Amino acid sequence: MQNLSSMHNITEHHNHQRCIDDAMTRAKALCHSRQVKFTRIREQVLACVWANHQPVGAYTILEELAKDSSRRPAPPTVYRALDFLLDNGLVHRIASLNAFIGCQDPSHQHQGHFLICRQCRNATELDTDIINTAINTAAKQHGFSVEVPCVEVVGCCAHCKENRDND
Amino acid sequence: MQNLSSMHNITEHHNHQRCIDDAMTRAKALCHSRQVKFTRIREQVLACVWANHQPVGAYTILEELAKDSSRRPAPPTVYRALDFLLDNGLVHRIASLNAFIGCQDPSHQHQGHFLICRQCRNATELDTDIINTAINTAAKQHGFSVEVPCVEVVGCCAHCKENRDND
DNA sequence: AAATAAAATGTTATAATATTGCATTTGCAC
DNA sequence: GTGCAAATGCAATATTATAACATTTTATTT
Ligand SMILES: [Zn+2]
Ligand SMILES: [Zn+2]
Ligand SMILES: [Zn+2]
Ligand SMILES: [Zn+2]
Numbered sequence: 333m334q335n336l337s338s339m340h341n342i343t344e345h346h347n348h349q350r351c352i353d354d355a356m357t358r359a360k361a362l363c364h365s366r367q368v369k370f371t372r373i374r375e376q377v378l379a380c381v382w383a384n385h386q387p388v389g390a391y392t393i394l395e396e397l398a399k400d401s402s403r404r405p406a407p408p409t410v411y412r413a414l415d416f417l418l419d420n421g422l423v424h425r426i427a428s429l430n431a432f433i434g435c436q437d438p439s440h441q442h443q444g445h446f447l448i449c450r451q452c453r454n455a456t457e458l459d460t461d462i463i464n465t466a467i468n469t470a471a472k473q474h475g476f477s478v479e480v481p482c483v484e485v486v487g488c489c490a491h492c493k494e495n496r497d498n499d
Numbered sequence: 500m501q502n503l504s505s506m507h508n509i510t511e512h513h514n515h516q517r518c519i520d521d522a523m524t525r526a527k528a529l530c531h532s533r534q535v536k537f538t539r540i541r542e543q544v545l546a547c548v549w550a551n552h553q554p555v556g557a558y559t560i561l562e563e564l565a566k567d568s569s570r571r572p573a574p575p576t577v578y579r580a581l582d583f584l585l586d587n588g589l590v591h592r593i594a595s596l597n598a599f600i601g602c603q604d605p606s607h608q609h610q611g612h613f614l615i616c617r618q619c620r621n622a623t624e625l626d627t628d629i630i631n632t633a634i635n636t637a638a639k640q641h642g643f644s645v646e647v648p649c650v651e652v653v654g655c656c657a658h659c660k661e662n663r664d665n666d
Numbered sequence: 667a668a669a670t671a672a673a674a675t676g677t678t679a680t681a682a683t684a685t686t687g688c689a690t691t692t693g694c695a696c
Numbered sequence: 697g698t699g700c701a702a703a704t705g706c707a708a709t710a711t712t713a714t715a716a717c718a719t720t721t722t723a724t725t726t
Contacts, residue, residue, distance in 0.1 A: 369673085369674080369722090371674070371675090373674085373675075389711085389712080390712070390713075391711070391712070403676095405675090405676085406675095406676070406677060406678080407712085407713070407714085408675085408676085408677085408713090408714075408715090409675065409676075409677095411712095411713065411714075412674080412675080416674095427594045427595035427651070428594035428595075428649050430683095430711080430712060430713090445634075445637070447638055447641060447643045449643075450646065456641060456643070458637055458641070460637045460640075462633045462636055462637055463630070463633045463634060463637055465633070466629045466630045466632070466633035466634075467612075467630060467633075467650070467652055469629055470612070470625055470627045470629055470630055471614055471652060471654065473627075474614060474623060474625070474656075474657065475656070475657025475660070476614045476616075476623070476652075476654055476655070476656050476657060477654045477655045477660060478652055478654045479617065479653050479654040479655065480652070480653040480654070481650070481652045481653075482595050482649075482650070482651040482652065482653070483634070483648070483649070483650050484594070484649040485634055485638060485643075485645055485647070485648045485649065486646050486647040486648075486649070487638065487643055487644045487645045487646040487647070488643070488644045488646065489641075489642070489643050490641065490642025490643060493642070493644060536693090536702080536703080538703070538704090540703085540704075556682085556683080557682095557683070557684075558682070558683070570705095572704090572705080572706095573704095573705070573706055573707080574683085574684070574685085575684090575685075575686090575704085575705085575706080576704065576705075576706095578683095578684065578685075579703080579704080583703095597682080597683060597684090597712095
């Protein structure tokens with residue numbers, strides 16, 4: 333996976349319904365092939381996560397589920413669904429935001445790198461080898477074996493920079 | 500700052516009292532030069548953070564302060580001190596652990612990169628340009644301006660790997 | 667089909683981390 | 697000393713996450 337997130341610039345207009353549809357289709361297929369259950373709740377939670385490209389908190393998901401359903405689910409319901417989705421690589425957790433975002437390519441396990449716009453809050457997942465290589469090189473100098481690299485870069489995305497200039 | 504953390508391997512035996520003394524001396528000097536106050540509480544909190552090389556949680560610090568003093572401080576006391584120390588670059592926050600660690604080189608503002616051993620919990624701060632360069636290169640490809648790069652790598656340190664081999 | 671086991675969800679309570687708002691104290695300029 | 701700003705004390709609460717156990721659903725065995 334080299335250029336998945338550059339297929340389109342999520343900060344510009346794009347057919348987001350397609351993002352959602354693709355993500356749900358992928359998830360369904362992947363769970364089927366792995367013989368794990370893509371239950372209603374898990375599906376609902378994944379849909380919430382894919383509502384947009386901004387990382388979403390567990391309690392926000394809870395609110396959304398409460399709207400859809402007649403009765404309000406409890407936190408464990410959401411966290412269990414999120415754990416399932418995390419285990420299956422369908423979502424990533426953004427530690428610095430205590431929030432979750434849909435994975436662009438769940439077909440292989442990975443910990444993505446994220447560019448998070450301070451202004452529009454959109455997060456873009458990268459998986460350019462260049463960052464992993466740099467981390468591995470630096471770690472190796474210290475005799476350190478990398479298991480889970482976590483890279484969460486806050487800054488300003490191209491779209492927001494443009495808008496700011498236009499003001 | 501290129502090789503600060505390679506001065507010694509913190510996972511091996513080292514004169515940690517010297518780490519503490521150096522950190523406190525640096526902090527005192529730095530606050531004096533910046534004309535900000537290194538109050539008793541801030542000093543106590545920084546000392547707690549430097550008790551070892553493992554990131555420490557705010558409520559653990561709270562416990563330590565409670566031991567020292569007759570009366571138990573409230574959370575805001577600790578968080579305010581931590582905010583001060585963060586603002587002045589004397590400590591870093593490890594988002595993935597909700598914990599804090601002393602900065603190896605507070606003289607210039609930076610967001611360090613951390614190698615966190617899953618076994619011994621020690622965290623080593625890097626600031627090798629190689630990682631920053633990689634992040635900037637990847638970000639640039641997306642027109643993204645980096646403001647705060649957050650790199651927290653979990654894995655196994657050299658010392659723990661050695662010990663494991665010896666078992 | 668009935669019995670059994672395993673997985674998923676419901677429910678209540680609570681833990682862990684962090685912040686808000688306001689009162690009080692401290693240190694310093696005047 | 698008076699006045700002001702910064703720092704701290706303090707109570708309450710917000711936010712994120714998990715533990716423990718009951719119930720329901722789904723799959724497997726008989
Ligand atoms: Zn989209
Ligand atoms: Zn991903
Ligand atoms: Zn040390
Ligand atoms: Zn540092």
